[in-house]
Amino acid sequence: MSDSKKPRRDFIKLSAMTLGGVGAASLLIPFISSMNPGKDTLALASTEIDLSPLEEGQSLTVIWRGKPVFIKHRTKSEIDSARNISLEELPDAEEDSARVQKDNWLVVLGVCTHLGCVPLGQKASDTKGDYGGWFCPCHGSHYDTSGRIRKGPAPTNLPVPPYVFLTDNRIKIG
Amino acid sequence: MSSNELQGYKKTLNSPYTGIKGWIDSRLPLIRMMEAEYLKFPVPKSLNYFWSFGGIAMFCLIGLILTGIFLGFHYKPSADDAFDSVERIMRDVSFGWLIRYLHANLVSFFFIATFIHIFRALYFGSYKAPRELVYIFGLTMFMLMMATAFLGYTLPWGQMSYWGATVITNLFSAIPVVGDAILTLLLGDFTVGDSAVNRFYVLHWLLAFAIVGLVVFHVITLHMTGSNNPTGTEPQSWDETVSFHPYVTIKDLNATIFFFIILAFILFYYPNILGHSDNYIKANPMVTPAHIVPEWYFLPFYAILRAIPDKLGGVIAMFSSILALGLLPWLDTSKVRSCLFRPIWRYCVLLFAVNFLVLMYVGGKPAEGLYVLISRIGTAYWFLFIFVLAPLVGFLETPRQPLTITNYLQSKKA
Numbered sequence: 001m002s003d004s005k006k007p008r009r010d011f012i013k014l015s016a017m018t019l020g021g022v023g024a025a026s027l028l029i030p031f032i033s034s035m036n037p038g039k040d041t042l043a044l045a046s047t048e049i050d051l052s053p054l055e056e057g058q059s060l061t062v063i064w065r066g067k068p069v070f071i072k073h074r075t076k077s078e079i080d081s082a083r084n085i086s087l088e089e090l091p092d093a094e095e096d097s098a099r100v101q102k103d104n105w106l107v108v109l110g111v112c113t114h115l116g117c118v119p120l121g122q123k124a125s126d127t128k129g130d131y132g133g134w135f136c137p138c139h140g141s142h143y144d145t146s147g148r149i150r151k152g153p154a155p156t157n158l159p160v161p162p163y164v165f166l167t168d169n170r171i172k173i174g
Numbered sequence: 175m176s177s178n179e180l181q182g183y184k185k186t187l188n189s190p191y192t193g194i195k196g197w198i199d200s201r202l203p204l205i206r207m208m209e210a211e212y213l214k215f216p217v218p219k220s221l222n223y224f225w226s227f228g229g230i231a232m233f234c235l236i237g238l239i240l241t242g243i244f245l246g247f248h249y250k251p252s253a254d255d256a257f258d259s260v261e262r263i264m265r266d267v268s269f270g271w272l273i274r275y276l277h278a279n280l281v282s283f284f285f286i287a288t289f290i291h292i293f294r295a296l297y298f299g300s301y302k303a304p305r306e307l308v309y310i311f312g313l314t315m316f317m318l319m320m321a322t323a324f325l326g327y328t329l330p331w332g333q334m335s336y337w338g339a340t341v342i343t344n345l346f347s348a349i350p351v352v353g354d355a356i357l358t359l360l361l362g363d364f365t366v367g368d369s370a371v372n373r374f375y376v377l378h379w380l381l382a383f384a385i386v387g388l389v390v391f392h393v394i395t396l397h398m399t400g401s402n403n404p405t406g407t408e409p410q411s412w413d414e415t416v417s418f419h420p421y422v423t424i425k426d427l428n429a430t431i432f433f434f435i436i437l438a439f440i441l442f443y444y445p446n447i448l449g450h451s452d453n454y455i456k457a458n459p460m461v462t463p464a465h466i467v468p469e470w471y472f473l474p475f476y477a478i479l480r481a482i483p484d485k486l487g488g489v490i491a492m493f494s495s496i497l498a499l500g501l502l503p504w505l506d507t508s509k510v511r512s513c514l515f516r517p518i519w520r521y522c523v524l525l526f527a528v529n530f531l532v533l534m535y536v537g538g539k540p541a542e543g544l545y546v547l548i549s550r551i552g553t554a555y556w557f558l559f560i561f562v563l564a565p566l567v568g569f570l571e572t573p574r575q576p577l578t579i580t581n582y583l584q585s586k587k588a
Contacts, residue, residue, distance in 0.1 A: 036359055037364065115342075
């Protein structure tokens with residue numbers, strides 16, 4: 001083979017390999033995508049709850065997308081303790097007012113943001129941790145009455161799921 | 175290519191055997207390979223019983239695959255059926271209890287054998303040149319083993335299965351930005367559930383056979399360099415070796431039988447002693463057990479995870495504790511392999527083993543008070559050992575002159 005032919009051969013090799021690589025990479029898309037939740041799983045995305053049986057100070061756990069959601073009818077003192085602190089004390093600073101739609105109703109995902117355990121604090125007999133909210137028994141994270149992380153390994157506050165008040169006593173999560 | 179070269183190439187296809195054996199061997203050279211690698215293969219004659227644990231681990235793996243196949247005939251991988259199908263194996267399937275208890279306890283003994291095998295490699299310097307790849311393939315298998323064991327533990331779908339799976343898969347959510355999306359992708363749902371148990375079952379099988387594949391590479395690389403031995407010196411002549419068969423085969427068989435007698439004792443008298451009673455409660459996504467503990471063989475790594483107060487940091491520390499061990503062949507600066515001749519490093523390695531057991535102990539305790547402090551000291555020593563002591567001790571210590579295999583055996587007799 002003469003030298004003048006070489007660049008041409010290199011060009012063919014390079015473009016063939018590039019096209020082959022792009023083709024192989026695009027072939028991965030359907031396979032990886034198939035691992036995501038299917039349409040049936042996504043269809044179970046919203047839940048409606050009647051809040052009227054909940055007295056002040058009581059909590060309710062409901063299931064949304066297979067995960068527990070904590071609904072807490074907060075007392076006056078619980079609201080106050082969530083509000084009367086400076087944001088600098090919080091590892092994941094967030095105003096209590098930004099986490100609720102109505103002051104006495106707190107709705108948060110009951111999944112510890114550390115490694116996914118369900119924190120204790122929903123039952124009257126449960127330990128509620130050092131800040132009167134929830135305590136995760138797995139690795140010792142303490143949450144306050146706004147579901148915010150105060151102490152322990154969890155990096156962020158309990159997330160607030162998307163929800164709307166349909167009436168005064170009825171909400172829809174998702 | 176000239177015709178002579180071609181002739182030379184074809185000559186290697188001529189089998190040393192005749193008859194049917196020769197007919198097969200000249201087409202599929204397995205027989206001559208097995209003879210060279212497993213019958214006549216020269217092994218240093220100074221090997222002690224520490225060298226039996228590779229073979230023992232292999233027998234455990236074979237046992238796990240066989241019992242796994244028979245369990246698979248009855249197990250149903252779905253959130254609704256998994257727990258009940260395991261209970262059916264325990265109660266209704268003929269000898270199902272035996273097969274399941276064997277499978278569950280063999281894993282523990284597989285880990286015991288592997289831990290001793292890894293300790294052997296560290297103490298006698300088997301990781302050092304030219305056996306780096308043997309060691310790396312070994313560590314890779316160890317990681318796959320842990321993944322396979324984790325996936326297998328989720329399958330009975332008890333409370334510990336479910337919450338162990340939740341905690342471990344949530345490690346992925348520590349990845350910045352894309353963590354949650356990756357977690358959803360891996361689980362096929364927003365939580366551990368029906369979709370997860372289905373794919374965990376498939377992956378449990380897949381990884382088990384991936385380990386078998388890596389065993390082949392582990393053995394090929396080992397047979398290129400030959401076995402290390404307690405002296406860390408290579409055999410100088412054929413006199414310092416024995417053939418694999420019958421010397422090693424009989425010795426390893428002896429060790430394996432002894433090891434399996436201990437397994438049988440646990441299996442028949444205390445079959446649940448290494449498990450957790452909460453796993454006989456069906457998985458409940460709404461209730462977290464008060465104290466989630468992983469299987470005992472994960473405890474040292476669990477202790478490292480919890481020693482770091484930051485989520486991402488803990489995950490990184492846990493994974494890098496094993497990955498860092500893979501750097502040891504290059505970080506250890508000593509020219510001498512065996513700890514028998516390394517006065518300082520010897521104690522570093524022994525302390526590393528003790529530290530491993532201490533981490534295992536605190537990993538099973540609640541993450542509070544003194545336990546956290548101990549796990550932090552243990553984690554610190556783990557990385558100090560690899561990144562500081564390995565390079566430093568190699569420079570600082572004056573090793574003794576390693577004995578040859580012949581002199582070593584004479585000194586042991588004296």
